[in-house]
Amino acid sequence: MPVLPCLSFASATYAAGGRTLLADISLDITPGSPTVLLGPNGAGKTTLLKLAMGLIAPAAGTVRLGSRVDGKPLRTAFMFQKPVMLRRTAAANVAFALAAAGREQTPAMIRDLLDQVGLITQANRLARKLSGGEQQRLALARALARNPDILFLDEPTASLDPAATKAVEDIIAGTAARGVKVVMATHDLGEARRLAGDVVFLAAGRLVEFAPAPAFFNQPATEAARRFLAGDLVL
Amino acid sequence: MRTVNLRGGFVDGAGALDLVFSGNAQLYAIVRLSLFVTLCATAIAGLVGLALGAAIGLTRFPGRGAVVVTLNGFMGLPPVVVGLLIFLALSRSGPLGNFGLLFTPAAMIIAQAVLITPIIAALTRQLIEDLWVEYAEEFAAMGVQPWSRVTTLLWDARFSLVTILLAGFGRAAAEVGAVMIVGGNIDGFTRVMTTSIALETSKGDLPLALGLGLVLICVIMAVNVGAWSLRQWAERHAG
Ligand SMILES: Nc1ncnc2c1ncn2[C@@H]1O[C@H](COP(=O)(O)OP(=O)(O)O)[C@@H](O)[C@H]1O
Ligand SMILES: [Mg+2]
Numbered sequence: 001m002p003v004l005p006c007l008s009f010a011s012a013t014y015a016a017g018g019r020t021l022l023a024d025i026s027l028d029i030t031p032g033s034p035t036v037l038l039g040p041n042g043a044g045k046t047t048l049l050k051l052a053m054g055l056i057a058p059a060a061g062t063v064r065l066g067s068r069v070d071g072k073p074l075r076t077a078f079m080f081q082k083p084v085m086l087r088r089t090a091a092a093n094v095a096f097a098l099a100a101a102g103r104e105q106t107p108a109m110i111r112d113l114l115d116q117v118g119l120i121t122q123a124n125r126l127a128r129k130l131s132g133g134e135q136q137r138l139a140l141a142r143a144l145a146r147n148p149d150i151l152f153l154d155e156p157t158a159s160l161d162p163a164a165t166k167a168v169e170d171i172i173a174g175t176a177a178r179g180v181k182v183v184m185a186t187h188d189l190g191e192a193r194r195l196a197g198d199v200v201f202l203a204a205g206r207l208v209e210f211a212p213a214p215a216f217f218n219q220p221a222t223e224a225a226r227r228f229l230a231g232d233l234v235l
Numbered sequence: 236m237r238t239v240n241l242r243g244g245f246v247d248g249a250g251a252l253d254l255v256f257s258g259n260a261q262l263y264a265i266v267r268l269s270l271f272v273t274l275c276a277t278a279i280a281g282l283v284g285l286a287l288g289a290a291i292g293l294t295r296f297p298g299r300g301a302v303v304v305t306l307n308g309f310m311g312l313p314p315v316v317v318g319l320l321i322f323l324a325l326s327r328s329g330p331l332g333n334f335g336l337l338f339t340p341a342a343m344i345i346a347q348a349v350l351i352t353p354i355i356a357a358l359t360r361q362l363i364e365d366l367w368v369e370y371a372e373e374f375a376a377m378g379v380q381p382w383s384r385v386t387t388l389l390w391d392a393r394f395s396l397v398t399i400l401l402a403g404f405g406r407a408a409a410e411v412g413a414v415m416i417v418g419g420n421i422d423g424f425t426r427v428m429t430t431s432i433a434l435e436t437s438k439g440d441l442p443l444a445l446g447l448g449l450v451l452i453c454v455i456m457a458v459n460v461g462a463w464s465l466r467q468w469a470e471r472h473a474g
Contacts, residue, residue: 078376
């Protein structure tokens with residue numbers, strides 16, 4: 001297993017609206033099982049993911065994506081906490097994502113992507129008429145349509161019921177098992193325990209702890225992490 | 236002095252409808268011309284207004300705020316003033332006088348198009364801009380190319396855009412001041428429903444005016460019912 005970083009933050013800082021939202025983040029994310037960004041609401045998880053995806057640029061420091069074996073940049077995909085469904089069918093949403101990624105949009109590919117997220121029977125329904133869990137899975141299919149090496153997920157199950165959460169988590173685990181590097185944000189401890197290979201613990205815009213999941217959950221190194229794991233509010 | 240038989244106008248409501256639906260060729264010609272003028276004006280204003288609205292909604296340039304405010308203000312252009320300005324432009328000594336368009340259906344199409352283009356453009360601008368705010372990050376993450384962003388926004392706004400076109404159509408169809416001035420209400424040539432209603436009312440033929448009014452409302456309703464059915468059908472057969 002190569003341990004070269006596929007995503008590196010070096011003293012990255014981000015500020016908006018006169019506030020520093022992320023301060024001095026240095027972090028090397030390596031291939032392997034999912035990296036979970038954990039932390040209370042407002043910790044800066046979403047901001048960190050957007051920096052990684054290149055949707056926003058750091059005010060100071062650098063954010064670098066690694067490259068593929070052939071030297072090309074790693075392919076990335078992003079799923080927002082509240083994905084925007086295009087006003088068309090589920091299948092057309094997937095086709096749109098394929099086209100935007102510059103890929104062919106064959107019926108077979110669209111079917112395969114919908115099948116991966118269990119939406120094959122919903123292919124011709126309007127995306128906006130799907131349930132919350134189905135919309136989240138459709139957003140996953142759209143992200144997978146980019147054939148990503150790294151998949152960024154922002155609170156993928158934040159507004160879902162337990163059954164829908166399990167369905168989404170199963171897809172994420174399956175995707176990671178196929179070798180896609182998953183980097184996801186959550187404030188849900190149970191989800192972090194179920195999916196994380198390693199944990200990045202953020203609080204108030206700072207990187208507090210970065211550790212393999214078992215170590216983080218069993219012997220958190222910091223007081224802040226201990227309190228967060230105990231269910232206390234960390235600010 | 237003219238006597239106006241108001242009571243008769245209502246008591247003879249059935250008579251008015253008889254008159255309207257008795258297959259009067261002259262009446263059909265008026266309805267046909269009204270529809271033709273308003274549909275042409277809506278088509279022209281639709282093309283210009285959608286393009287203009289989308290362009291302003293999706294670009295940032297110095298003085299944009301003033302353009303937006305002006306456009307919004309132009310939604311309330313007084314028809315008679317627009318009619319007067321177009322009259323001046325088209326009259327023999329005006330800048331467009333050589334085309335000989337004054338007192339023709341073409342002049343009426345121009346007047347209605349000028350009236351409703353700002354309405355369509357202003358509403359489209361707001362709609363597309365709001366949709367853009369909603370879609371911008373998703374587009375960036377999906378890597379959607381600039382031109383494709385524009386066409387996607389227009390397509391995803393399609394149902395609301397139809398409603399905007401209907402608003403323009405309704406306003407144009409109901410308009411009387413401007414077409415009266417630039418069309419001249421010439422019998423058999425530029426007489427449309429609204430100008431006929433104004434004329435018949437002033438002549439005191441209230442049953443006919445009332446009948447024509449009913450027809451006008453029915454035409455506008457029919458167009459809206461048609462558009463609504465189309466939307467229902469499109470939503471059921473989306474794909
Ligand atoms: N564009 C912005 N301008 C000002 N403040 C922002 C902006 N975006 C996010 N914030 C603030 O930054 C903090 C971190 O936000 P975020 O990264 O969304 O946290 P998380 O995803 O961990 O809940 C929050 O307090 C949020 O209100
Ligand atoms: Mg967040």
